[in-house]
Amino acid sequence: MAFFLIFELSNGLILDQVTKYITVQSFEQIGDTFPIIPGVFHFTYVINTGAAFSAFRGGVGWLKWLSLLVSLGLMAFAYFGPHLSRWEQLAYGFILAGAFGNGIDRFLFGYVVDFLDFRLINFPVFNLADVFINIGIICLLISNFPHKSPRSK
Template structure:
């Protein structure tokens, strides 16, 4: 088992674990320290504000009747399974892609845990620029955003890796 972890992208799961712990710890602190919608000003444009998100990003479907909790939890489990499979299939030295997958995985699990435990996602990072107030978010959302951005950038910066992988699969099929 340790050989599989050492030689595959699963070696990067430590990132997932650390961010998942950070995400859940900050959400726990928020629920314990603040009342719902209570806000603590850190900077003139940044507050800790306890909010509940019953939907997805930007409260998408947040006002639905409750079925969305199951939909988004199911999507998170499916994405998590795919990312774990992808990490297992990747070589350990594909750092960029493995780190990106680990980041998205931590965010998906962190927000899914909230939905299963509470029925909503705990958000607390609140930016108000005066002319625009960004929707409140959390550490899991940051991990998903950075991981997704890395995946997109990786496909732009390293497109030949995808082509090489496709060529290798064709060669394997032809040699069988």
């Protein structure tokens, strides 16, 4: 595995777990909210027994095993697969950080802690792991754009 993948995986995982810990310690009960920009963006403590953005709510039993299997598959691909570009390394690092971050929660608690609440667009509450997975997907898309090779002199 390459530097960027390991760097992003470890930093993303730490940041995700620390922000979830701070959320749990800062709020007294589930559903409590703290407006950052009232009516637009709040920190809101919720638990999610489903997948990203509350999809498959209540499916944590099979979801944690699927998440683990996909994460191990991605790690095996990154380690044994072809040489990865920097964009691909970043992509897999972000995706794995998000998958492991939410996976840890599912295995330890049976749910995922969510806290980022964009009320202006009525979007489901989510966490940094969800953000990292989406950033990783964007990085994978960018890695597939045609690249100009540097001109030789």
